[in-house]
Amino acid sequence: SQGEWEQLLTNCSVFLFYGMERFISHILLNRLVAMNIQKCHLMILLDLVRSKQSYQRITNSDTHKSCLHIAVERPTETAMLLSLTGVRSIIANQWYTTLQENAERLEILCENLLTIGRTTGQTVHILRK
Numbered sequence: 001s002q003g004e005w006e007q008l009l010t011n012c013s014v015f016l017f018y019g020m021e022r023f024i025s026h027i028l029l030n031r032l033v034a035m036n037i038q039k040c041h042l043m044i045l046l047d048l049v050r051s052k053q054s055y056q057r058i059t060n061s062d063t064h065k066s067c068l069h070i071a072v073e074r075p076t077e078t079a080m081l082l083s084l085t086g087v088r089s090i091i092a093n094q095w096y097t098t099l100q101e102n103a104e105r106l107e108i109l110c111e112n113l114l115t116i117g118r119t120t121g122q123t124v125h126i127l128r129k
Contacts, residue, residue, distance in 0.1 A: 043090045
């Protein structure tokens with residue numbers, strides 16, 4: 001529910017989203033912009049996974065949204081919006097991807113951030129290779 005999203009986002013120091021399509025499509029935009037997410041030091045958005053079913057679902061959902069609303073759900077705009085709400089660092093996909101590619105990214109992130117102890121910058125650099 002929207003309340004659960006708000007509670008999670010406002011009370012975490014790190015937030016990981018691993019899901020289909022666009023992260024912002026799961027949250028009410030007008031509620032997100034009013035949130036204070038300053039406690040969140042790092043947000044990892046492993047979204048933009050597309051399947052035939054998710055594409056159909058998001059297409060149906062988009063028919064009820066304005067062009068401006070859909071534009072705000074794009075990766076760069078999402079990162080800017082989250083930054084304005086207080087999130088300090090954001091790691092996010094910029095392009096649509098497969099479930100397998102996202103699973104590989106998650107494995108690299110966990111290994112480098114948690115096991116090895118690399119910084120977010122070092123880890124993102126490794127992801128780019």
